[in-house]
Amino acid sequence: MITMNEAQIMEMYGMKDAVRDVADVLHSLAAGKVENPLRTVIEFPEQDASILYMPCADMAEGIATNKTVSIFPGNPKVNGLPTTQGVILVTDATNGRHLALLNASYLTRLRTGAMSALATERLARPNASVLCAIGTGGMAYEQVLGVLAVRSIQEILLVNPTESKAMAFAERLRTEGRVGEDVQIEVVKDVDSAVRRADIINCATRSATPVFSGKAVQPGTHVNGVGSYLPHMREVDHNFIFNCTKIVVDDLHGVKEEAGELIHAAEQTGWSFDNVHGELVDLVTGQIKGREQDEEITFFKCVGAAYFDLAVSKGVYLKAEKEGHGARVDI
Numbered sequence: 001m002i003t004m005n006e007a008q009i010m011e012m013y014g015m016k017d018a019v020r021d022v023a024d025v026l027h028s029l030a031a032g033k034v035e036n037p038l039r040t041v042i043e044f045p046e047q048d049a050s051i052l053y054m055p056c057a058d059m060a061e062g063i064a065t066n067k068t069v070s071i072f073p074g075n076p077k078v079n080g081l082p083t084t085q086g087v088i089l090v091t092d093a094t095n096g097r098h099l100a101l102l103n104a105s106y107l108t109r110l111r112t113g114a115m116s117a118l119a120t121e122r123l124a125r126p127n128a129s130v131l132c133a134i135g136t137g138g139m140a141y142e143q144v145l146g147v148l149a150v151r152s153i154q155e156i157l158l159v160n161p162t163e164s165k166a167m168a169f170a171e172r173l174r175t176e177g178r179v180g181e182d183v184q185i186e187v188v189k190d191v192d193s194a195v196r197r198a199d200i201i202n203c204a205t206r207s208a209t210p211v212f213s214g215k216a217v218q219p220g221t222h223v224n225g226v227g228s229y230l231p232h233m234r235e236v237d238h239n240f241i242f243n244c245t246k247i248v249v250d251d252l253h254g255v256k257e258e259a260g261e262l263i264h265a266a267e268q269t270g271w272s273f274d275n276v277h278g279e280l281v282d283l284v285t286g287q288i289k290g291r292e293q294d295e296e297i298t299f300f301k302c303v304g305a306a307y308f309d310l311a312v313s314k315g316v317y318l319k320a321e322k323e324g325h326g327a328r329v330d331i
Contacts (some may be wrong), residue, residue, distance in 0.1 A: 002100040002317065004326040010106055012325050013316050015145045018114035025058070025311035026118075026281045033060040036307050038253075043230075048073055050230070056306035058314065062094040067104050067309045073206060083138055084108065088313040098331065100317045104309070105138075111312045112302060113142030115250055115280060116224040119300035120200060121150040122283050122290030123248065124222035128199035129154040134191060134212065134235075135205035135227055136160040136169035143202045143226060145178060155184045157194040163187060192216040203227055203235040210261070214240025219295040225261070226302040233260040236299070241265040245296035246277040248288075251305040258303040 028034050039054040049072040057064035069086030076083060086104030091097070124147075131153045133140055137160075147153060156179065160166040166187040173179040188194040195201060195216040205211055205227040214237045217223070228235045241247070241261060249255045255262055256273055265271045278288035280300070291298060320326045 001098055001329055001331050002320050002326040003329055004100070004102050004316065004320060006103040006106045008326055009103060009316055012319060012323065013110075013312070015110065015113060015117070015142070015149050017315055017319070018110045018312050019117050019146075019149060021311040021315035022111060022114040022308055023118060023284055025307055025314075026284045028058060028060060029281050029307055030285045030287075031060075033058060034307050034310070035059055036305060039306060044072075054304075054306035054309060056310040057093055058310060059093070061314070062092065063099075063310075063314050063317075064091045064093040065089065065306070065310045065313045066091075067108075067306065067313070069104055069108060088309060090313055090317045100313070100320070100326070102313055102316055104313075107309065107312045107316065108304075109139055109142040111308045112139060112226050112304065113144075113146035114312070115146075115302055115308060116143055116202065116226060116300060117146035117149050118284055119224060119248060119280060120147050120222060123246065123298040123300060124151060124200050125220055125291065125294055128222065130157065130197055130199045131155070132157040132159065132188075132194045132198035132201045133169075134159045134194075134201065134203045136166045137204065139226060140169065140202065140204040141172065143204050143224065144173065147200055147202065147224075148178065151200065153183060153200075155186070157198060158185065158187045159189075159191045159194050160187075163189070200224070205235055206233060207235055208233055208260075210237035210240075211235050213237065214243060217243070217297060219297060222291075222298045222300070224300045224302070228260050229258050229303045231258060231260050231263050234264055236261050238265045238268055238271070240297075241299070242271055243297055244299045245293075246291075247275065247299045247301065248277050248280060248283050249300075250280045250302040250308070252276060252279050254303045254305055255301055259301050262301060
């Protein structure tokens with residue numbers, strides 16, 4: 001069995017790999033070659049935490065994966081552990097042999113960024129140049145990288161309750177070479193003023209209340225919402241949802257169960273899940289259209305599904321096996 005920690009995976013597998021592999025698995029999904037059972041979520045209310053179990057299989061290639069991810073928001077302050085921790089087990093579905101055990105934290109962030117990249121590529125205006133990132137926590141960095149992979153961003157606006165964290169985020173973008181000096185990075189205190197200036201907005205928070213006013217969103221804006229993943233969470237308000245021209249979701253069944261903002265909107269008069277334009281698989285395979293007019297307001301809502309984890313973990317395993325990455329251990 002191959003084992004790989006986060007640092008080892010980050011060295012050999014990046015956003016370009018993830019965008020390719022997520023797109024490939026969506027084509028396999030459309031062809032009926034992916035088995036994706038419902039994920040199991042166990043909540044721990046005292047810690048405001050949850051553990052997710054997410055199995056999936058590529059029936060054509062004979063590879064199955066199972067991700068276990070824990071989300072404990074109090075960890076950084078209580079015990080110094082990260083908020084999100086996870087592992088992915090990769091199994092040969094032709095003989096049952098377990099092939100790899102991979103750290104899942106980076107891969108979860110990366111595949112989510114790749115999903116937003118695929119959605120942004122098709123839904124944001126081609127000339128979009130101003131990105132507003134609301135939330136600069138664990139999920140936010142790869143979200144920015146995903147947008148940078150598909151659009152020529154000239155200005156990045158960072159919004160976070162703790163200004164020092166936003167400043168550190170900006171420094172990371174600079175020092176790791178992701179953003180050149182020609183791109184302006186600004187920390188903005190007033191979220192709605194940043195939203196008004198943005199062509200693309202990334203929301204990566206665990207907020208239970210909307211993080212900006214829908215009235216502040218300008219025509220032509222695209223929004224990626226990836227932070228809220230439970231029914232009580234809401235990153236955007238119903239005003240924004242009602243004003244959207246197109247709403248694309250990563251997995252319709254998942255968002256009906258877990259996307260708090262859409263669940264809340266469906267409880268109001270004038271909106272239902274029938275208003276959803278389609279799923280990411282439909283967008284990537286061309287079954288539905290992306291942006292058609294400059295003034296459209298578009299929204300990509302993501303709660304996560306196991307086949308996205310299958311995409312990147314299969315990609316890491318195959319590359320590690322071919323190039324000799326990771327440690328080999330007997331289990």
